[in-house]
Amino acid sequence: MVTIADVARHAGVAASTVSYVLSGKRTISTDTRERVQRSVHALGYRPNASARALASQRSNVLALVIPLRTGMHVPVMMQFATAVVTTARRFDHDVLLLTADEGPDGLERVAQSSLVDALVVMDVELHDERVPVLRELPMPSVLIGYPDDADGLTCIDLDFVAAGAHCVDHLADLGHRSLALLGTPSAVYERQTGFAQRTLTGFVEAAERRGVLGVETPCEHTFDAILHTVEQLLSDHPDITGLVVQNEPIIGPLLDVLRRLGRRVPEDMSLVAICADDVAERQVPQLSSVSIPAERIGDQAVESLITKLEGGDVPGLTLVPPTLTARGSTCPHVDLTTA
Amino acid sequence: MVTIADVARHAGVAASTVSYVLSGKRTISTDTRERVQRSVHALGYRPNASARALASQRSNVLALVIPLRTGMHVPVMMQFATAVVTTARRFDHDVLLLTADEGPDGLERVAQSSLVDALVVMDVELHDERVPVLRELPMPSVLIGYPDDADGLTCIDLDFVAAGAHCVDHLADLGHRSLALLGTPSAVYERQTGFAQRTLTGFVEAAERRGVLGVETPCEHTFDAILHTVEQLLSDHPDITGLVVQNEPIIGPLLDVLRRLGRRVPEDMSLVAICADDVAERQVPQLSSVSIPAERIGDQAVESLITKLEGGDVPGLTLVPPTLTARGSTCPHVDLTTA
DNA sequence: AAGGGGTGTCGAAGCGCTTCGACTGGGGTA
DNA sequence: TACCCCAGTCGAAGCGCTTCGACACCCCTT
Numbered sequence: 001m002v003t004i005a006d007v008a009r010h011a012g013v014a015a016s017t018v019s020y021v022l023s024g025k026r027t028i029s030t031d032t033r034e035r036v037q038r039s040v041h042a043l044g045y046r047p048n049a050s051a052r053a054l055a056s057q058r059s060n061v062l063a064l065v066i067p068l069r070t071g072m073h074v075p076v077m078m079q080f081a082t083a084v085v086t087t088a089r090r091f092d093h094d095v096l097l098l099t100a101d102e103g104p105d106g107l108e109r110v111a112q113s114s115l116v117d118a119l120v121v122m123d124v125e126l127h128d129e130r131v132p133v134l135r136e137l138p139m140p141s142v143l144i145g146y147p148d149d150a151d152g153l154t155c156i157d158l159d160f161v162a163a164g165a166h167c168v169d170h171l172a173d174l175g176h177r178s179l180a181l182l183g184t185p186s187a188v189y190e191r192q193t194g195f196a197q198r199t200l201t202g203f204v205e206a207a208e209r210r211g212v213l214g215v216e217t218p219c220e221h222t223f224d225a226i227l228h229t230v231e232q233l234l235s236d237h238p239d240i241t242g243l244v245v246q247n248e249p250i251i252g253p254l255l256d257v258l259r260r261l262g263r264r265v266p267e268d269m270s271l272v273a274i275c276a277d278d279v280a281e282r283q284v285p286q287l288s289s290v291s292i293p294a295e296r297i298g299d300q301a302v303e304s305l306i307t308k309l310e311g312g313d314v315p316g317l318t319l320v321p322p323t324l325t326a327r328g329s330t331c332p333h334v335d336l337t338t339a
Numbered sequence: 340m341v342t343i344a345d346v347a348r349h350a351g352v353a354a355s356t357v358s359y360v361l362s363g364k365r366t367i368s369t370d371t372r373e374r375v376q377r378s379v380h381a382l383g384y385r386p387n388a389s390a391r392a393l394a395s396q397r398s399n400v401l402a403l404v405i406p407l408r409t410g411m412h413v414p415v416m417m418q419f420a421t422a423v424v425t426t427a428r429r430f431d432h433d434v435l436l437l438t439a440d441e442g443p444d445g446l447e448r449v450a451q452s453s454l455v456d457a458l459v460v461m462d463v464e465l466h467d468e469r470v471p472v473l474r475e476l477p478m479p480s481v482l483i484g485y486p487d488d489a490d491g492l493t494c495i496d497l498d499f500v501a502a503g504a505h506c507v508d509h510l511a512d513l514g515h516r517s518l519a520l521l522g523t524p525s526a527v528y529e530r531q532t533g534f535a536q537r538t539l540t541g542f543v544e545a546a547e548r549r550g551v552l553g554v555e556t557p558c559e560h561t562f563d564a565i566l567h568t569v570e571q572l573l574s575d576h577p578d579i580t581g582l583v584v585q586n587e588p589i590i591g592p593l594l595d596v597l598r599r600l601g602r603r604v605p606e607d608m609s610l611v612a613i614c615a616d617d618v619a620e621r622q623v624p625q626l627s628s629v630s631i632p633a634e635r636i637g638d639q640a641v642e643s644l645i646t647k648l649e650g651g652d653v654p655g656l657t658l659v660p661p662t663l664t665a666r667g668s669t670c671p672h673v674d675l676t677t678a
Numbered sequence: 679a680a681g682g683g684g685t686g687t688c689g690a691a692g693c694g695c696t697t698c699g700a701c702t703g704g705g706g707t708a
Numbered sequence: 709t710a711c712c713c714c715a716g717t718c719g720a721a722g723c724g725c726t727t728c729g730a731c732a733c734c735c736c737t738t
Contacts, residue, residue: 001451001477003694014718019696026697029716046451050392051694054723059389061454064436068421075413082407085438094454097403097436099424112340112385115400115433138340223623252591253621282592284562342724353688358726365727368686390724393693 002043011039022047053114062088062305063116065098065107065130067123073248076276076294077122080144083298084120091306093117104133111137118305120144124155126192140308142301145194146317154308156301156318160195160274163290163322164202167244167272170288170324172210175333176242176270179207180233181216182254184247189218199246199274213237223253230257241333246274255283270330277325285328293320341382350378361386392453401427401644402455404437404446404469406462412587415615415633416461419483422637423459430645432456443472450476457644459483463494465531479647481640484533485656493647495640495657499534499613502629502661503541506583506611509627509663511549514672515581515609518546519572520555521593523586528557538585538613552576562592569596580672585613594622609669616664624667632659 008015013032020026021036028036039045053059064084066077085095096116098106100123107130110116117139121130124145134141135152146155164181171179181203183189184196200216207214215237219229234240245251251273255265263269265285273280273289280289297320304314347354352371359365360375367375378384392398403423405416424434435455437445439462446469449455456478460469463484473480474491485494503520510518520542522528523535539555546553554576558568573579584590590612594604602608604624612619612628619628636659643653 001453001694004696005694015695016697016719017717020717023696026717027715032716044451046448048393048694049452049454050389050398051723052696053389054387054393054725055694055696057696057723061435074417078413078417081436082438085436086440089441094449095436096400097420097424097434099421101425102428109385110433112383113388114340115388222621252595253623256591256595282561340724343726344724354725355689355727356687359687362726365687366685371686387724390693391726393695394724394726396693396726 001048002045004045004047007036007039007043007045010043011036057114059114059117060092061094061096061116062302063096063098063107063110063119065100065119065121067100073275075279076248076292079276079292079294080122080298083295084302087299087302091302093302093306104130107133107137111139118142118309120301120305124194126194126197140305142305142308144297144301147194150317152316154304154314154316154318156297156304157194157320158292158297159319159321160198161202161205162319163274164199164204164244164246165206166202166290166322166324167274168203168206168210168212168214170272170326170330171242171244171270172206172212174242174270174330176212177333178213178237178240179203179215179242179244180237180240181214181244182229182233182247182250183216183218185220186218196246203244213240215240219247219250221247221249223257226250226253227257227260230254230261234261234263241269242330243269243271244274245271248273248275248279251275251279251283251287266329266331270333272324272330280325280327283329288324288326288328288330290322290324296320340387341384343384343386346375346378346382346384349382350375396453398453398456399431400433400435400455401641402435402437402446402449402458404439404458404460406439412614414618415587415631418615418631418633419461419637422634423641426638426641430641432641432645443469446472446476450478457481457648459640459644463533465533465536479644481644481647483636483640486533489656491655493643493653493655495636495643496533496659497631497636498658498660499537500541500544501658502613503538503543503583503585504545505541505629505661505663506613507542507545507549507551507553509611509665509669510581510583510609511545511551513581513609513669515551516672517552517576517579518542518554518581518583519576519579520553520583521568521572521586521589522555522557524559525557535585542583552579554579558586558589560586560588562596565589565592566596566599569593569600573600573602580608581669582608582610583613584610587612587614587618590614590618590622590626605668605670609672611663611669619664619666622668627663627665627667627669629661629663635659 004015004018008018018036021028021033066081088095119141121141122144124143124147126148128147131147143153143155145157168179188196204214217229217233219226258265258269265271271287273287275289277291280287307314343354343357347357357375360367360372405420427434458480460480461483463482463486465487467486470486482492482494484496507518527535543553556568556572558565597604597608604610612626614628616630619626646653
């Protein structure tokens with residue numbers, strides 16, 4: 001393995017000069033610089049990551065903590081992860097993958113051993129035991145999602161309150177007076193997961209504000225559960241004509257269930273989903289939806305982290321505004337009683 | 340940050356003694372050992388990863404290269420990734436996440452900079468440009484999937500040839516005489532992806548062996564594509580009564596399409612999927628399927644890698660035998676012409 | 679009683695890099 | 709002409725750990 005000393009010898013300079021050529025931290029004459037660069041290429045030199053990290057106190061590695069939990073929608077997570085890795089590489093960093101099941105100890109481990117320079121933590125709960133740890137850690141971190149007490153933290157998330165409200169507004173604007181939120185599995189609510197709770201809040205508040213009925217129910221992933229949940233919902237509230245769905249894996253079966261129950265989408269039942277665009281577009285009919293800008297959020301998380309690493313300031317909480325795209329699954333409600 | 344010297348001072352021993360206590364590479368008296376361990380706890384000492392890596396020439400980090408490609412089924416990949424991380428942790432290793440879009444250069448980068456000790460490469464194509472690089476790298480690697488020329492490599496994969504054959508045998512045993520393979524999107528075949536090609540091979544060979552009709556067609560992910568593909572298939576071959584599906588995301592819509600076309604599953608059309616068990620079980624009816632043992636393969640990959648790191652020998656190619664679970668989507672074919 | 683072989687511990691070297699301070703020489707200034 | 713400054717380069721000192729050889733010391737053997 002070729003070292004910096006080999007390069008220095010080959011170029012006829014000191015090792016430190018090679019280092020400065022590579023880092024650009026001191027001015028080097030054009031002549032020397034080019035000679036060194038030629039040697040680097042000729043020898044195929046790659047700086048040793050550990051040596052560099054040891055000397056510079058920087059590993060150039062970010063930790064990414066991904067959830068492994070029930071009810072999480074995997075493709076969206078993968079989009080986050082991909083965005084994080086890609087953006088990290090843009091800033092010359094690599095990504096160490098941690099699973100949430102290592103818990104707070106895992107964070108301490110990688111942080112205190114200087115394995116990583118900073119952390120990105122996904123799927124943060126409202127009362128997350130990792131949050132106090134993150135606060136004490138001697139390195140910056142960014143949360144995707146945000147806890148109840150976000151003091152001193154940097155958090156980025158889609159504004160799910162607004163997302164829930166947007167869905168209600170869209171349906172209310174179309175004349176719907178009775179709406180339901182078909183949510184994530186109940187385990188997700190019980191965990192006090194931020195995005196689920198906040199969507200619910202936005203949904204309930206907006207329904208109240210608009211003076212429409214807004215009921216909500218969690219929903220498990222199996223076909224039978226979906227069928228049962230919807231049947232129950234429609235028998236309890238037969239006048240419901242608008243559905244908000246925040247539960248990506250049930251979308252396909254749900255359309256089935258509605259069909260089976262004789263409810264046409266959108267004629268008998270308007271439907272807005274909170275899901276990735278490609279999922280919405282793949283359905284028949286294509287779904288009106290609030291999309292999850294996973295890539296944008298992942299990018300943003302890494303950019304903030306890099307900024308913090310460089311000593312810059314970033315906002316404590318960045319809420320990405322949701323956008324609703326109307327597609328074929330929503331239409332105006334024709335009120336038969338006044339028609 | 341507390342260093343090994345701090346621990347040594349606190350315990351009244353030399354730094355090297357602390358090191359030996361921690362690594363167990365030399366015998367240490369019970370007395371000293373316990374004293375050192377107490378100091379380690381008291382001070383909350385964590386060895387610095389870079390220093391350790393530099394001195395020992397081992398980073399204790401594995402690279403995991405995941406695909407980011409069209410047509411890959413994300414949840415299965417995630418299962419692989421999760422298994423790899425979890426198993427790596429069991430062996431006291433961490434996992435660096437690389438995306439395939441860094442290509443062969445990415446492998447060289449992390450390997451030659453000693454960022455990682457070994458690599459796990461997923462989604463290997465029959466003619467994969469990363470394979471020659473992997474051969475030359477000064478560290479062990481394990482491929483999930485395997486290329487045409489696997490000489491000198493360690494590969495682990497589900498035996499997809501057998502998987503394809505199993506599906507045919509299952510259907511043929513039930514009396515079906517005309518079968519179709521509904522495969523991955525054509526882009527996956529064009530890339531010469533191993534699992535798709537091999538399943539096809541197994542399917543075709545088994546059909547021939549069993550003397551049944553076996554036609555195959557790729558299938559894109561959109562609903563319209565599925566509808567069109569199936570219509571075309573059934574109009575070209577109206578006597579098809581058995582379907583093998585290797586394309587996880589289309590499974591839900593496909594069941595829809597069949598219903599819409601008036602084909603009941605399994606009465607009019609038996610269906611075997613090659614997919615994760617939970618996907619098969621979530622459908623109505625539950626699908627007979629060959630499962631993808633992602634966890635087992637991921638575990639195995641890491642175990643082989645660790646064995647290689649320790650100088651042990653591992654088989655060049657490990658083919659995990661597929662298992663077919665019969666569920667509600669297949670039933671005996673009643674031949675109306677002889678009935 | 680002398681010698682030999684373990685066992686347990688220490689000190690120092692070194693892993694490959696960054697970075698600091700110091701040095702040199704040439705060009706500008708006074 | 710003397711001086712200063714700056715650009716450009718070097719050497720050395722670490723960064724925090726592992727590991728090798730050496731060294732005591734004790735117990736056992738003969």
